Amino acid sequence: MRTRKAALAGVLCAGLSLALTACGGTAEDPDAGTNGVGKLEAAKIQDKARGAARDASSVHLSGSVVSQGRTYKLDMRLKRDGGTGRVASDASTFELLRVGDELYLKAPAAFWSRGDKGDGAAAAGKLEKKYVKVPTADPAYQQLKGFTDKDVLLDGLIALHGKLARGEHGTVGGDRTIRVNGAGGSGGTLDVSLTGTPYPLRVQRAGGAGQLELSEWGKDFALTAPAKPDVVDYGKRIPSGEGASLPGPSK
Template sequence: MLRTLLALGAGLALTGGAAGCAADPDAGTNGVGRQTPEAIAAKSRAAALAARSVHLSGTVAGRGTLYHLDVRLTDGAGVGRVTGGGRDFEVLRVDGRLYVKGEAGLYDTTGTSREAAETLRDKYVVVPPDDPAYQGLEELTDRRALLGTVTDLAGPPRKDGYGEVGDSRTVAVSGPGGGTLQVALQGTPYPVRVDRPAGGSLDLSDFGKAVKVTAPPPAQVVDLGAVPSAVAGR
């Protein structure tokens, strides 16, 4: 599991592509496209971080593997699913605790005994803060941390054309490393897509919409530290 999270974390760094150009692209918009690239990037990032909740869905390329990510985040809580690299697991953060739920194969390649892996299979496993996987899971389920990562262009941006994401007209800004944000031209200038030429893109939606995250039933919860040989990536 730790290798999966490390690869996923590497893939979350922005490396993106440009959108196409449209005639009279700023007509009837929120006006953000008329501003400097620095202002567009800053306003988009600020809008994303100010939203109390968000839905991120798409693909992330990390260390030669394409992962599909689908998470819903709100203040202090998050729930989602990650697939790729032969792994498929759910992640949950609620009431100050981190949980992961997956097949036995998620654990039996990390030093965990087969017996322990079977015990953990399809259970909500509490990940302790000292586990090597904790940091990756925490960022994946922390609204501000994850949005901060995916909206960071890591340097001076440039304006990179106009386009559309779904029904939203957008303006693109790219960083020196190739990372690109597609910023909404209607309403609040949220970043609605992050594109990467290395593979994968993330769509951001449902800003500010209520997200219900509940703790799992106690009968489905297993404390990682209480299972012999369950090291989950240590």
């Protein structure tokens, strides 16, 4: 009888070894079947994610960024040579399109009028359905371009602060991930894909300065300049009163 009980216990342990560590088995390896970055040191995981982001031809970025007390909601598709999408804040909402060095801004009449009445409001109404070309010499150009510059934007967003530590395994959008924490999480967190290329999939910025999700890595999309009849070109500088104080991420 004792022999039969021992044999039965052995069969149960063998059958449940993946779930019952008390039977002498080992816990399932969370990195089994992954790209292996989950076993690296935290700094190396961040480096892998940054390198993958730089090498990618495109990305879809969505979420919020807090800069100098203002929250921007971003929904941008970015490529090496430009980008397109929407930027919204409590003060304004506008669309951006950049093809190479050509940068265009599209916004509702309220954005252009800034409380103007009469002729100013009428002029703003005419711009509502137009793409206004932002001159490279205009002070707003570099600020607005930053929203559409894949490498510049991602390098700044992926940066964590403080001592880095490897965090928990998890999932983002159904993809298995490994988390990297900066300063115990107060310096930001970065979730990196454990499937295929180690792309960054989610960023929580230090100090509660926003959260962004990164998806559709390497997925191509159309990026073409608007038709000439849809463009307003002021030349070297947007006239005062019509965009001289265009918002940007550093304002």
